[in-house]
Amino acid sequence: MDSSTSFSEEIPQGITELKSLQGLFLSNNQLTGQIPATIGNLTYLQAIDLSYNSISGSIPLSLVGCFQLLELKLNNNNLSGNLLPELDALDSLKILDLGNNRLSGEIPLPLAGCKSLEIVNLRENNLSGELNEAILKWSNLRFLSLSGNNFHGILPDWIFSFELIQFIDLSGNNFSGFIPDGNFNVSSIFNSEELNRPNVSDATVAVSVKVAGNRQLGFEYDLRSVAAIDLSENGLQGEIPVGLIGLRGLECLNLSFNFLTGHIPSNVDRMKNLRSLDLSHNALTGQIPASISGLRDLKLLNLSYNSLSGFVEGRQRFWRFPGAFAGNPDLCVEYADEGCEKTASFPVASGELLANGGGEEGYYVDVIALASKGVSVESLWSLWTAEGFGG
Numbered sequence: 001m002d003s004s005t006s007f008s009e010e011i012p013q014g015i016t017e018l019k020s021l022q023g024l025f026l027s028n029n030q031l032t033g034q035i036p037a038t039i040g041n042l043t044y045l046q047a048i049d050l051s052y053n054s055i056s057g058s059i060p061l062s063l064v065g066c067f068q069l070l071e072l073k074l075n076n077n078n079l080s081g082n083l084l085p086e087l088d089a090l091d092s093l094k095i096l097d098l099g100n101n102r103l104s105g106e107i108p109l110p111l112a113g114c115k116s117l118e119i120v121n122l123r124e125n126n127l128s129g130e131l132n133e134a135i136l137k138w139s140n141l142r143f144l145s146l147s148g149n150n151f152h153g154i155l156p157d158w159i160f161s162f163e164l165i166q167f168i169d170l171s172g173n174n175f176s177g178f179i180p181d182g183n184f185n186v187s188s189i190f191n192s193e194e195l196n197r198p199n200v201s202d203a204t205v206a207v208s209v210k211v212a213g214n215r216q217l218g219f220e221y222d223l224r225s226v227a228a229i230d231l232s233e234n235g236l237q238g239e240i241p242v243g244l245i246g247l248r249g250l251e252c253l254n255l256s257f258n259f260l261t262g263h264i265p266s267n268v269d270r271m272k273n274l275r276s277l278d279l280s281h282n283a284l285t286g287q288i289p290a291s292i293s294g295l296r297d298l299k300l301l302n303l304s305y306n307s308l309s310g311f312v313e314g315r316q317r318f319w320r321f322p323g324a325f326a327g328n329p330d331l332c333v334e335y336a337d338e339g340c341e342k343t344a345s346f347p348v349a350s351g352e353l354l355a356n357g358g359g360e361e362g363y364y365v366d367v368i369a370l371a372s373k374g375v376s377v378e379s380l381w382s383l384w385t386a387e388g389f390g391g
Contacts, residue, residue, distance in 0.1 A: 027051040040065025047071040064089040071095040088113030099123040124148040145169040157182040169230040178238035192249040228252035252276040276300040
């Protein structure tokens with residue numbers, strides 16, 4: 001069964017009788033019905049991709065029988081119910097993508113037992129509750145997206161404590177309190193001024209699955225992502241921590257649509273790799289640091305709808321970002337020969353950082369296959385693209 005095969009019915013029950021199956025790739029079809037309760041019979045499975053279908057029902061408990069799983073992608077379906085605490089039996093799991101479903105409840109504490117997790121995508125569900133420190137056991141975590149859920153409570157001070165983290169998206173939830181002024185020096189990616197990553201404008205995971213002559217499946221993946229933090233569309237307040245603004249390796253920062261106050265930290269010029277900065281729709285005051293104009297890689301700037309004031313000289317070249325200062329009535333921006341102009345009536349900039357900013361969400365998978373002996377599968381998993389942002 002190759003990538004040209006397309007289904008428009010339920011997952012064939014006969015698949016669960018292929019006891020030696022190591023990879024199941026049936027994404028981007030029109031599959032309906034539920035995941036077979038007998039899927040746990042496939043004890044040799046290392047990769048499951050049933051994304052972009054119309055599968056409903058809950059995640060079957062029998063799935064824990066696939067104890068060798070390295071990748072579980074069930075995103076963009078109609079799955080409901082709670083996350084199973086029994087999934088902690090999948091202690092080899094590296095990629096967990098359950099985004100864009102209708103899952104509810106809290107993240108069960110036993111799930112922290114999946115200590116091999118590196119990529120966790122639970123975005124756009126109905127999950128709730130507070131974040132528990134137990135997930136720090138995901139010591140290899142590189143990518144975390146919990147956006148578009150109903151998580152609440154104080155943003156924990158350990159949230160930036162993952163040593164390998166490259167991408168954090170907690171936008172579109174109900175987090176409150178202050179942005180923790182924690183230890184921002186933990187992540188080697190966020191603090192690395194010398195980036196050895198490709199110039200990308202989205203987050204992708206390239207999964208390579210190959211079956212060698214000995215019938216042993218080889219699984220590997222490549223995370224190609226910007227270094228990003230998105231805390232937008234929450235209820236965060238207080239000042240922006242100086243340590244957060246000083247992250248030299250960060251490429252995208254979105255703190256928009258919160259209740260942040262105080263001044264924009266003057267050390268923003270330390271963020272040498274910054275490509276997108278969105279602080280719009282807060283209550284920030286004071287002047288715009290001149291050091292922002294020294295960020296050579298900056299492609300998107302949005303400081304609109306705050307309470308910023310003062311005079312912005314034309315030589316700082318902020319005209320590159322039309323609408324970036326709208327809704328700051330006490331701010332004067334000098335444009336070429338036109339002198340100082342008030343910004344209250346300027347149009348707001350189009351496009352905002354990451355998934356919640358405008359721009360079409362772009363989840364897709366470009367491979368559909370049932371992997372068996374002799375089949376090689378290359379799967380490109382695109383989490384999202386930000387319209388109007390890129391190099």
